[in-house]
Amino acid sequence: MAKKIIGILTMILLLIVSGCTPAIKKDTEVIQDTEQKTTKKVIIPSLQLDDAYYRTLLPYEASASRGLVVSNLATKYDMKEVESGLLRISQKEFSPDKYLFQEGQYLDKKTLISWLARSNQTSDGLNPSDEGLTGEEKAKKAPVYITHIVEQDYLKKEGKTVTLAGISVGLALNSIYYYQKETYGATYEEALSQKEIEENGKRIAEEVVSRMRQKNEALANVPIVVGLFKQNSRNAVVPGTYLAYSIAASGKNVSDWKTIDEEYLLFPTAESEKKYRDLDTIFRNFKHEMETYFTNYTSVIGTGYFKDKQLQKLTITIPIQFYGTAEIIGFTQQLAGLLKDNFDTSMNVEVNVNSMNGAEALLIKKPGDEEPYVHIYSP
Numbered sequence: 001m002a003k004k005i006i007g008i009l010t011m012i013l014l015l016i017v018s019g020c021t022p023a024i025k026k027d028t029e030v031i032q033d034t035e036q037k038t039t040k041k042v043i044i045p046s047l048q049l050d051d052a053y054y055r056t057l058l059p060y061e062a063s064a065s066r067g068l069v070v071s072n073l074a075t076k077y078d079m080k081e082v083e084s085g086l087l088r089i090s091q092k093e094f095s096p097d098k099y100l101f102q103e104g105q106y107l108d109k110k111t112l113i114s115w116l117a118r119s120n121q122t123s124d125g126l127n128p129s130d131e132g133l134t135g136e137e138k139a140k141k142a143p144v145y146i147t148h149i150v151e152q153d154y155l156k157k158e159g160k161t162v163t164l165a166g167i168s169v170g171l172a173l174n175s176i177y178y179y180q181k182e183t184y185g186a187t188y189e190e191a192l193s194q195k196e197i198e199e200n201g202k203r204i205a206e207e208v209v210s211r212m213r214q215k216n217e218a219l220a221n222v223p224i225v226v227g228l229f230k231q232n233s234r235n236a237v238v239p240g241t242y243l244a245y246s247i248a249a250s251g252k253n254v255s256d257w258k259t260i261d262e263e264y265l266l267f268p269t270a271e272s273e274k275k276y277r278d279l280d281t282i283f284r285n286f287k288h289e290m291e292t293y294f295t296n297y298t299s300v301i302g303t304g305y306f307k308d309k310q311l312q313k314l315t316i317t318i319p320i321q322f323y324g325t326a327e328i329i330g331f332t333q334q335l336a337g338l339l340k341d342n343f344d345t346s347m348n349v350e351v352n353v354n355s356m357n358g359a360e361a362l363l364i365k366k367p368g369d370e371e372p373y374v375h376i377y378s379p
Contacts, residue, residue: 032057032155032162042162044100052091054101054154057162063103063151065112072116072148073172074234077264081239082150082229085262086170089227089245094154094166104151106167106216112149115208118142124211126204135179139190143177145200147231149208164218168225169208173201175230175240189233198244201228202257209248224248227260238264238303261309267302279304279311286342290318293334314343316351320360328353332361332376339365339372 032042043058073079117125128142150170155162175197177190205226212219225247232240241262246254265272268287273280287300302316318335322328332353343349346367353361358377365372 031160044157044162051096054087054096054099056101057155061103061105064105064108065149065151066103068109068112069148069150073231075232075236075239077236077239078172078229078231081241081264082148082170082172082231083152085229085242086150086152086168086227089242089260090152090154090168090225093223093225093247094168099154099156099165100162102153102155104153104167106153106212106219107149107151111215115149115211116146118144126207135181136188139177139179139188143190143192144174145192145197146171146173146204148172164222166223166225167212167219168227169205169212170227170229170242171201171205171208172229172231173197176233178234194243197230198228201244202246202254205246205254209253213251221250223250224254226254237301238266240264261307263306265304265306267304267314272304276304276306276311279314282342283314286338289338289342290335294331311347313348313350316349318351318353320353320355322355322360328355328360329376332363332374335361336363336372336374339363340370345370 031039045055045058069079069082073082114122114124115126118127118130119125120129120131126146127144130138130142133142148171150172152168152170153164154166154168156165175192177192178187179190180187205228209224209226212224225245227242227245230240230243232238241264242260244257244259246257248254265275267283268280272283283302290300300316300318302314304311305313305315320328320331322331335351335353339349339351343365347365348367349363349365349372351361351363351372352359353363360377362375362377363372
């Protein structure tokens, strides 16, 4: 039988009854130095949920450029991955055990809007001038290379003071330039080569680091991690990925770029069958067995995240049209069995069952688990 996730309240009651209630440490109140030479009181949460998660300062401060990602990136998948992917890169330089996280506070909206413009639109625009060029000429000679810059700040606690200890910056780069030959006309695509993306991304990275150090003295001598994020197409249902990163040591610029081999792939597709035939076969068998027992659903979609050609996680989404609680429970129970039978214990698999009413069930099978954890949301 699949394991069930126990509610938090139930766990607390059991602990109280057994007399084993854990001691809860009090959050730490400290002083944070800011670039304005002022200080303010902040709180560091005592609990760290997981080794991969950073603790954040409270009260939580949103990024100085919050909201720009929505208008600058074309898909919701890239909006999420440009930030979560940068977090993974940052962990290589800023360990979650030693550093605290804060959304970017140094690059504001006005600065980023100016930097992301073309050089003939603002004096410090990072994209090439399109002066005198038609739509098709822009695509061939002067496409927009960079569309967004994500900043993440990493801080360290020294005594009763928290200070800035490092910054990570993600540069979102176009893989396809979209243009029109005439106003209100059809939209055309011009794919940018991998070489073109990397060369311009590295050139822009050097300029961004140089400007950041010059713009604010607080950034002059902190390490800055820079990642190059290759966006996916507008119609893609999986996100793009970071293709390289570099570390600008204290007071220096970027150098010694390191390649990142990451990929998101949709299952089942011709591409997944070609690249990862064995996994594609497993997924298709799982899908076929589902269809044998239940036909009242619309589709099964899998998204595989790969690093160095090895599967890190497979996320499966199943939209259903069931309405009865008993029917959903029956479906989820059968699904748990299929998950156990088809995916071996080395795989990290998550299944989300959704209906028009929202989330209905969640199944998680982590590496080493014989059976999946199952949670059915209350009606």
